[in-house]
Every structure is written in C-alpha cells, then in structure tokens.
Amino acid sequence: MPTQKNYKAFWDxxxxxxxxxxxxxxxxxxxxxxxxxxxxxxxxxxxxxxxSKTDRVLELGCGVGRIGHLLAPQIAHWEGADISANMLKVARERLSSHANVGFTELVRTSLTPLADASFDKAYCVAVFIHMDKEDFYLYLEELARVVKPGGLIYFDTWNLVSHVGWRRYALEAAQYRNADFSARKDIARNQFSTPDEVRAFLEHAGFEPLLMLSDSPWVQAVAKRKGTGDTSRVELDRLNAQATQIAYTPLWTELFDTLIKVTTEGLPPQAMLDQVSDASRGEEIPMFRAWFLELWRSNEQQWGPVPA
Ligand SMILES: C[S@@+](CC[C@H](N)C(=O)[O-])C[C@H]1O[C@@H](n2cnc3c(N)ncnc32)[C@H](O)[C@@H]1O
Structure with missing residues (x-):
C-alpha cells in the first residue's frame, strides 16, 4: 500500500x-x-x-555518515545535510570523534540554511534515486548556489539505459502493474534517469558536465560549477585518467545482477556465494561477500541456515 507521507516523514x-x-x-x-x-x-x-586538505565539502543526503566519516580526515570541513533528523542523530553519534564536521537538517527541497558559495565541493550518493525529478533538479540548482564557481560536484542516480539498470527498473514498474491507480505512489520510490537527462539537468542548473559514466546500473556525474571560464585540459585529462577508479566496475555490475536474481527471480542464494569465493577476481569480492552473507543471515527463515 503506497504511503502518502512526505520525504521527511518517510526517512524519519x-x-x-x-x-x-x-x-x-x-x-x-x-x-x-x-x-x-x-x-x-x-x-x-x-x-x-x-x-584536498583545504576543501570544505557538503554531502547532500548524508544518511548515517557512511561516507562522511571516511572523508572527514581528508578535508578541512565536512557538512552532512539530510531531510531526516533521525538519520542526522545517528550520523552525529557515528562521527562524534571528528572535530571538523557539521550537520544541517533540511526542511524541504532546498539548502536554505547554507550560505551562497560556502563550499568548495559537494557530493550526493544514492539520494536522487529516491526523489521526484523536479526535486532532483531543484537540488542541483541549490548545489549551484552553495558551491563556489569552479567547484566540483559528484553524484549518482539509477541508470535506465544499462542492461542491469533496466532490469532493476522493470522490477520497480512491475509492482504497479496491478496497483490501485487511484492511490499515490510511494514518495521515496526508486526513480531512474538517462545520461542525457542528467546532462540536461546539470547544464540548466549551472554546471558543466565533465565526466559522465553509465556502463553500470548507475549514471555517475562529475560536473563543475560554471563561472570561471573554460575548463582546462589538465582537469579533463585527470578525470578521464581516473575514470576507472570512479566508475562502478563490470564485476560490481555482475554481482549486483546476481543479487537481483536471488532476491526477486528465485535463483538459489548459494549462487551469490559461489560468485564471491575467489578473492582474486577483484576488490569488490570481500565487500559483496560480507554483504551477501549478511543478506542471507537476515533471510534465514526463507533460505535456510547460512552455510558454515
Ligand atoms: C539511501 S540513503 C543514502 C545515504 C548516504 N548518501 C550514503 O550513501 O550512505 C538516502 C538518504 O537521503 C536522504 N534523503 C532522502 N530524500 C531526501 C530529500 N528530499 N532531501 C534530503 N535528503 C533526503 C535520506 O534521509 C537518507 O539519509
């Protein structure tokens, strides 16, 4: 049954x-x-x-500070902004050992509490996938306001035009095939974009897209706040050279696809573990192994005991 709550109530x-x-x-x-x-x-x-050590960095939709607590030691100041006071409470506790962090509770699709040009850089991970397209765009306009001219932003959203991204979307769409169409859809349901759409949003919001990655279920964008003239070749070359360290890898995509098949298509869960038995396949293996084991633990009633 879809909820009619707003973003704040949903995430709180x-x-x-x-x-x-x-x-x-x-x-x-x-x-x-x-x-x-x-x-x-x-x-x-x-x-x-x-x-760099001198950067003031904003994370929009910081959640529990999963990323922020690792980045704070690398920069001058980390600011976590989120619509949910409850998320921020957990983030405050988890980051209590850092002296250079701040927290901002948002009340609507706006960064109103934050001053113009008050950040060198900003990022937003796994957040735009949970909001209406209008709010995604409005937040980009707000990021253009609070990030200094020439400052970089990075974010991601679900990618409609990748094979696995489409499979993820098809699952989402299927939920509504027989739904009560007079009811509103869940406010924070997964939303999907195309690289072209993301590029258009960026340009209209005041950013120059520098790197767009879309060979995975995610569209990942690195963009620069307009206002300081032409982007240097050095900046573009740096991003292109480091693109493989920013992109979700083919292995990540393959393992995520297996996760979808196990959780929604009845593939036996052992298939997940078989895929992560060889650590030499890539750095994603320990992460997915831990993730898969935890998933199995929380589904033991349905899948049986986690193998020893
Ligand atoms: C899936 S979590 C991701 C958290 C964090 N970015 C990470 O990757 O660990 C989504 C976060 O976005 C926040 N969020 C959702 N809708 C929002 C909105 N409209 N404005 C600001 N934050 C929002 C949620 O409260 C939640 O903390």
Missing part, C-alpha cells in the same frame, strides 16, 4: 532506530558491511572530486 520513520537507519542506507545493519561499502563509495567520491 526508516531511521527511527539505529538499526533501521543503517538498513536504509545500504541494505545491511552490519557495521562491517557499512565500512566496506563506505570505503568503496568514499574512494569514488574522493577521486571524482580530487579532495
């Missing part, structure tokens, strides 16, 4: 307990898994934005 509900908050950010309530997925995302963000 999800994060009403610490366990619920962790589950809502990466599908696992396990700190070890959170550390592994956080390190993977933090590496992508740090590379995309070329973070």
């Amino acid at each position: 509900d999800k994060a009403s307990t610490t366990k619920g908050a962790l589950l809502a950010v990466d599908g696992s309530a396990n700190e070890h898994v959170l550390q592994l997925t956080g390190a993977y995302s933090a590496r992508q963000v740090a590379t995309a934005l070329a973070l």
Whole structure:
C-alpha cells in the first residue's frame, strides 16, 4: 500500500532506530558491511572530486555518515545535510570523534540554511534515486548556489539505459502493474534517469558536465560549477585518467545482477556465494561477500541456515 507521507516523514520513520537507519542506507545493519561499502563509495567520491586538505565539502543526503566519516580526515570541513533528523542523530553519534564536521537538517527541497558559495565541493550518493525529478533538479540548482564557481560536484542516480539498470527498473514498474491507480505512489520510490537527462539537468542548473559514466546500473556525474571560464585540459585529462577508479566496475555490475536474481527471480542464494569465493577476481569480492552473507543471515527463515 503506497504511503502518502512526505520525504521527511518517510526517512524519519526508516531511521527511527539505529538499526533501521543503517538498513536504509545500504541494505545491511552490519557495521562491517557499512565500512566496506563506505570505503568503496568514499574512494569514488574522493577521486571524482580530487579532495584536498583545504576543501570544505557538503554531502547532500548524508544518511548515517557512511561516507562522511571516511572523508572527514581528508578535508578541512565536512557538512552532512539530510531531510531526516533521525538519520542526522545517528550520523552525529557515528562521527562524534571528528572535530571538523557539521550537520544541517533540511526542511524541504532546498539548502536554505547554507550560505551562497560556502563550499568548495559537494557530493550526493544514492539520494536522487529516491526523489521526484523536479526535486532532483531543484537540488542541483541549490548545489549551484552553495558551491563556489569552479567547484566540483559528484553524484549518482539509477541508470535506465544499462542492461542491469533496466532490469532493476522493470522490477520497480512491475509492482504497479496491478496497483490501485487511484492511490499515490510511494514518495521515496526508486526513480531512474538517462545520461542525457542528467546532462540536461546539470547544464540548466549551472554546471558543466565533465565526466559522465553509465556502463553500470548507475549514471555517475562529475560536473563543475560554471563561472570561471573554460575548463582546462589538465582537469579533463585527470578525470578521464581516473575514470576507472570512479566508475562502478563490470564485476560490481555482475554481482549486483546476481543479487537481483536471488532476491526477486528465485535463483538459489548459494549462487551469490559461489560468485564471491575467489578473492582474486577483484576488490569488490570481500565487500559483496560480507554483504551477501549478511543478506542471507537476515533471510534465514526463507533460505535456510547460512552455510558454515
Ligand atoms: C539511501 S540513503 C543514502 C545515504 C548516504 N548518501 C550514503 O550513501 O550512505 C538516502 C538518504 O537521503 C536522504 N534523503 C532522502 N530524500 C531526501 C530529500 N528530499 N532531501 C534530503 N535528503 C533526503 C535520506 O534521509 C537518507 O539519509
């Protein structure tokens, strides 16, 4: 039954307990898994934005600080902004050992509490996928306001035009095939974009797209706040050279596809573990192994005991 709540009520509900908050950010309530997925995302963000010790950085939709707590030591100031006070409460606790962090509770699709040009860089991971397209665009306009001219932003959203992205979308669409069409859809349901659409949003919001990656279920964008003239060749060359450290890899996509097949198409869960038995396949293996084991643990009633 779709909910008619607003974003704040939806995410505050999800994060009403610490366990619920962790589950809502990466599908696992396990700190070890959170550390592994956080390190993977933090590496992508740090590379995309070329973070440095002097940077003031904003994370829009920071959740429990999964990424922020790893980036804070690399920069001058990290600001976590989120619509959910409950998420921010958990983030505050998790980042309590960092002196250079701040938290901003948002009340609507706006960064009103934050001053113009007050950040060098900003990023947003797994957030735009959960909002209406109008709000996605309005937040980009707001990011253009709070990031200094010439400053970089990085974000992602689900990718409609990749094979696995489409399979993920088809699942979403199928839920509505027989739904009560007089009811509103869930406010935070998964939303999908195309690279062209993301590029158009960026350009209209005041950004110059520098790198667009779309060979995975995600569209990933690195863009520069307009206003400082032409982008140098050096900046573009750096991003192109580092694109493989920013992109979700073919292995990530393959493992994610298996996850979809197990959770929605009846593929036996052992197939997930078989795929992560060989650590030499790539750095994603330990992360997915921990993630898969945790998923199995939370589905033991249906799948049987986790293999020893
Ligand atoms: C899936 S979690 C991702 C959290 C974090 N970015 C990460 O990758 O660990 C989505 C986060 O976006 C926040 N969020 C959702 N809708 C929002 C909105 N309209 N404005 C600001 N934050 C929002 C949620 O409260 C939640 O913390």
